Amino acid sequence: MPRPRVHDPDAILAAAEELLVERGRGPLTVRALTERSGASNGTVYHAFGSLETVVATAWLRRARQFLTLQRDAVEQAMAAGGPRRAVQAAADAPARLAEADLPAARLLVSLQRDDVLGDAVAPAVAVDLRALDAALAGTLRDLAQALWDRGDAAAVDVVTLCVVRLPAALLFDAIRAGQVPAHPRAQLAAAVGAVLDCGPTP
């Protein structure tokens, strides 16, 4: 049997999360990570293979957590109030996550696409990443279908706007600052309603 671990990979991920939330992806270097986590360079590379994989894995955990929360909220709202309520619930999901688990929300909000999917992420992790993307795309398409009986790009774009871009614009700054958004939530609901009323292009 091999030598036992002295550094839990989860502890390395936790250190990475801290640094990402505090300073963002740019200043997160291998050296900063080893200093914060106590693990050596060799240990980090033995466990993850690349720094990009560390970042991608940290993101992946939190994104799964978010999508689960969002899916539940959407299904519940869909059953109780129909597709419009479901879109509202999906848009509100980041605020809910911030209520339930602020560090998780802060991590997701502190990274951009390019930070997560680089050339050096381990193939297995990259596959999971793309699977999550597909899951979100599926949810968006389902919502468009339920709203207007349409699954075309124009319809999905409107839903994406409501569920992805508007929350990013209205909620992310507050979350990044470590607050659970309050007033912005009401504004978001109003904006989503207005955009849905516009509907997709014919």
Add this chain to the structure above:
Amino acid sequence: MPRPRVHDPDAILAAAEELLVERGRGPLTVRALTERSGASNGTVYHAFGSLETVVATAWLRRARQFLTLQRDAVEQAMAAGGPRRAVQAAADAPARLAEADLPAARLLVSLQRDDVLGDAVAPAVAVDLRALDAALAGTLRDLAQALWDRGDAAAVDVVTLCVVRLPAALLFDAIRAGQVPAHPRAQLAAAVGAVLDCGPTP
């Protein structure tokens, strides 16, 4: 009399703009800039002093252009339709700029705050940068004042949301892709209306 210029500093700025629009700030290096512009390393540093100053100067030119356009649109809308129309016009200004000068809009949309204001920007340029910031802040405060007779942070926040964050969420992706947004403009107007109806917190 000195030796005449063989490389117009404006040509260096133009090359920087091209690279920023094509690939963003991250990949813009001194070497890439010298290769694209034809000017040597020495010339770039003689003219600007630092790479950050090149980026800041390029941004500054375009931001001035944008703020002028926006100010005119706001004043005209204020006179013709009152403060709500003025906010709508301010929010729509990025789309107008994209119509009038697509490269200008693409440049502004391809940079973030941290890309522009670094420690190495020449003091004179940094001062101008902050002056532009103050000018925008003034416009936002004036709009809040005209709408609700309030200049407090909560009121200004609502206007900022309408004029800065919502346009970023709804228009920037299209502009970044080199298109003049069409449908998003109507959605933006609807969203701005809905957020204004919410009003600021008491």
Add this chain to the structure above:
DNA sequence: CCGATAGTGGAGCGTCTGCTCTACTATGGG
């Protein structure tokens, strides 16, 4: 023709980065 001036060119310095490589270490099965 000359010297002051402003611009040009590019070698290369110091630093930082992600990552590799190798020697080393703790474990349990045989």
Add this chain to the structure above:
DNA sequence: CCCATAGTAGAGCAGACGCTCCACTATCGG
């Protein structure tokens, strides 16, 4: 006891980066 195994440690490599430095060059007033 000893070896296969998996994990640990950290020195150091190759390359990229922003920037400095200095020799050089074209201009024009005198």
